[in-house]
Amino acid sequence: MAVVFDRPNSLEDVSTHFCPGCGHGIVHRLVCEVLDEMGVIGDTIAVVPVGCSVMSYNYFGCDVIQAPHGRAPAVATGAKRVNPDKVVFTYQGDGDLAAIGTAETVHSGTRGENIVIIFINNTTYGMTGGQMAPTTLPGQVTQTTPFGRNTDTAGFPIRICEMMSTLSGVALAQRVAIDSVPHIREAKKAIRKAFDNQVNKRGLSIVEVLSTCPTNWGLSPTASMDFVRDKMIPYYPLGVYKDKTADEEAAK
Amino acid sequence: MKGNEALAEAAIRCGCKCFFGYPITPQTELSAYMAKRMEKSGGVFLQAESEIAAINMVLGAASTGVRAMTSSSSPGVSLKAEGISYMAGSDLPAVIINVQRGGPGLGSIQPAQSDYFQATKAMGHGDFHVMVLAPCSVQEMVDAVTLAFDKADQYRMPVMILADGLLGQMMEPVTFPEAKTELPDKSDWAACGHKNGRKHHIINSLFLDAPLLEAKVKERYERYKQIEENETDAELYMCDGAEIVVAAYGATARVAKSAVTKARAEGIKAGLFRPKTLWPFPVKEINQACKDAKCILDVEMSMGQMIYDVKLATECRIPVEFYGRTGGVIPTPAEVYDEIKKLTGGAQ
Amino acid sequence: MEKMQVRFERCKGCGLCVSACPKKLVVIQKEKRNEKGYFTAVCSDQDACISCMMCAMMCPDCAIKIEK
Numbered sequence: 292m293a294v295v296f297d298r299p300n301s302l303e304d305v306s307t308h309f310c311p312g313c314g315h316g317i318v319h320r321l322v323c324e325v326l327d328e329m330g331v332i333g334d335t336i337a338v339v340p341v342g343c344s345v346m347s348y349n350y351f352g353c354d355v356i357q358a359p360h361g362r363a364p365a366v367a368t369g370a371k372r373v374n375p376d377k378v379v380f381t382y383q384g385d386g387d388l389a390a391i392g393t394a395e396t397v398h399s400g401t402r403g404e405n406i407v408i409i410f411i412n413n414t415t416y417g418m419t420g421g422q423m424a425p426t427t428l429p430g431q432v433t434q435t436t437p438f439g440r441n442t443d444t445a446g447f448p449i450r451i452c453e454m455m456s457t458l459s460g461v462a463l464a465q466r467v468a469i470d471s472v473p474h475i476r477e478a479k480k481a482i483r484k485a486f487d488n489q490v491n492k493r494g495l496s497i498v499e500v501l502s503t504c505p506t507n508w509g510l511s512p513t514a515s516m517d518f519v520r521d522k523m524i525p526y527y528p529l530g531v532y533k534d535k536t537a538d539e540e541a542a543k
Numbered sequence: 544m545k546g547n548e549a550l551a552e553a554a555i556r557c558g559c560k561c562f563f564g565y566p567i568t569p570q571t572e573l574s575a576y577m578a579k580r581m582e583k584s585g586g587v588f589l590q591a592e593s594e595i596a597a598i599n600m601v602l603g604a605a606s607t608g609v610r611a612m613t614s615s616s617s618p619g620v621s622l623k624a625e626g627i628s629y630m631a632g633s634d635l636p637a638v639i640i641n642v643q644r645g646g647p648g649l650g651s652i653q654p655a656q657s658d659y660f661q662a663t664k665a666m667g668h669g670d671f672h673v674m675v676l677a678p679c680s681v682q683e684m685v686d687a688v689t690l691a692f693d694k695a696d697q698y699r700m701p702v703m704i705l706a707d708g709l710l711g712q713m714m715e716p717v718t719f720p721e722a723k724t725e726l727p728d729k730s731d732w733a734a735c736g737h738k739n740g741r742k743h744h745i746i747n748s749l750f751l752d753a754p755l756l757e758a759k760v761k762e763r764y765e766r767y768k769q770i771e772e773n774e775t776d777a778e779l780y781m782c783d784g785a786e787i788v789v790a791a792y793g794a795t796a797r798v799a800k801s802a803v804t805k806a807r808a809e810g811i812k813a814g815l816f817r818p819k820t821l822w823p824f825p826v827k828e829i830n831q832a833c834k835d836a837k838c839i840l841d842v843e844m845s846m847g848q849m850i851y852d853v854k855l856a857t858e859c860r861i862p863v864e865f866y867g868r869t870g871g872v873i874p875t876p877a878e879v880y881d882e883i884k885k886l887t888g889g890a891q
Numbered sequence: 892m893e894k895m896q897v898r899f900e901r902c903k904g905c906g907l908c909v910s911a912c913p914k915k916l917v918v919i920q921k922e923k924r925n926e927k928g929y930f931t932a933v934c935s936d937q938d939a940c941i942s943c944m945m946c947a948m949m950c951p952d953c954a955i956k957i958e959k
Binding site: 332333334338345346348349351359372373377398 | 563593596597599603604605611625633733739743747748
């Protein structure tokens with residue numbers, strides 16, 4: 292009998308603070324599986340945000356820098372520019388990336404920074420107790436939209452991948468989800484493509500992962516997965532919104 | 544050479560490997576110079592999308608053990624406050640230059656010193672200090688950059704050079720130190736990839752366990768105490784037997800020096816105390832300068848901010864008067880001279 | 892021989908593996924709580940397990956090791 296599935300080495304062997312059924316744990320594992328397969332953990336620098344995943348510095352086995360809220364792409368830019376041979380990635384939530392950090396996200400894309408952005412979209416600010424995020428769906432109830440998000444007053448959710456795909460410096464903008472095993476496999480492939488892009492110096496790769504927040508959604512972990520499938524995916528269609536490598540192959 | 548450009552050249556000579564800037568008068572030439580010179584010297588120049596992004600790029604680069612710098616002017620430095628607090632909280636060395644301009648708000652583009660409080664008392668949230676150096680000439684700015692990088696690495700903290708638009712825009716002859724090749728080894732804490740050879744390094748300022756955070760802050764304050772004891776610096780000019788001592792720093796100190804020289808020529812026992820470090824404030828030096836003084840005249844390009852440290856340092860034993868211009872208005876030697884005369888009733 | 896091994900102290904009883912298992916073999920046992928106070932997942936029939944790893948892939952806490 293051989294072990295066919297176990298914790299990736301790049302993921303520290305510790306229990307996490309994430310709530311039961313939270314999607315962060317799955318995405319952490321996928322990122323670390325990719326880092327294992329590429330054998331780059333010794334040359335990797337992770338940049339973690341402010342939010343539920345701030346304490347990922349205890350989980351990612353590589354060197355980690357904790358960035359101020361929203362500024363991870365800028366911190367990653369600084370780290371990558373002076374260490375071009377290192378693998379640098381940010382791991383950010385939707386409040387961090389799509390609200391306070393929008394400028395840093397867009398400009399690391401326009402500059403084509405050779406970094407990977409793992410963007411977790413769970414439609415809420417998890418750490419602070421479930422407030423509305425830029426990705427909160429119309430009508431969705433949160434701490435700060437107690438009567439459901441009213442787009443007349445609280446505006447519309449932002450589709451990051453579509454926005455980023457318009458920037459020339461972006462090599463990959465792909466949205467995936469972790470609500471089912473096939474989607475998890477797809478997510479891993481996208482993450483691998485993103486890190487390959489970085490190693491091949493193709494510019495910025497952003498992988499948006501539709502994920503869950505059972506605690507703040509007030510749903511069970513399995514019901515949360517259904518929410519991703521039934522409510523989030525229709526508003527945030529999965530797919531590749533930009534892929535320079537594929538475009539170039541097609542052009543050949 | 545122009546002050547702003549000398550600051551940039553000095554940084555390159557000190558082995559600064561990256562500069563992240565953003566345009567703002569009166570320091571923009573510094574970024575422009577970096578754009579020309581940095582890449583040629585094997586370093587990184589990047590104009591960020593905001594001062595906030597710039598300070599965070601410094602944070603990222605410094606985290607990997609590289610000498611990093613950014614510069615801005617008053618409003619931009621306000622934007623960098625959070626990042627600087629994070630860097631202090633993560634024990635990251637870096638050099639931050641503030642070429643001050645009139646404030647508050649958009650203020651003006653002429654020189655001022657109204658960011659003294661911000662730099663020395665409250666550069667950001669939380670218990671921390673940044674060392675603050677106050678050069679008063681282009682040569683001193685070059686020397687300040689060299690000192691700043693060394694002290695930043697030595698004490699693992701951000702160091703600020705508090706200049707102003709006058710110093711940034713003026714041109715003076717200057718000599719540069721030899722290019723520094725060997726730089727301090729930071730591999731014991733830097734987050735630059737562990738090559739599977741060590742435990743991973745974490746650059747972080749979050750400590751949810753309060754006693755642990757307290758211990759971290761207290762350890763930092765031990766370092767601050769060492770700095771206060773060993774790193775103060777000031778110039779005392781004609782202070783022997785001085786009955787009135789003018790306290791001024793930066794460009795204002797040059798104005799005050801002319802006034803003091805003139806007063807002395809007319810028999811008024813005047814002297815000048817010029818702090819070269821604003822934090823740590825030169826307490827020993829000011830008391831030495833004022834040992835015979837009956838009065839101190841604090842002169843600043845602000846409504847009076849350093850005056851509080853002057854009073855604190857001398858424990859209000861001697862009356863401290865104030866003369867200041869603000870909003871970008873530069874005091875003239877004649878104005879300062881008149882104040883000295885008014886306070887001393889002319890030569891006895 | 893256990894094809895599906897759950898690390899008792901790591902499991903948070905979230906139940907994602909239960910819904911992921913194509914053979915519906917995984918259940919949350921209610922006899923014993925782990926240190927954190929969670930009832931944990933367990934494979935009800937190791938022989939019927941086909942080591943497809945789907946439960947492990949859905950697990951957010953790397954609490955499941957699969958052998959084949």
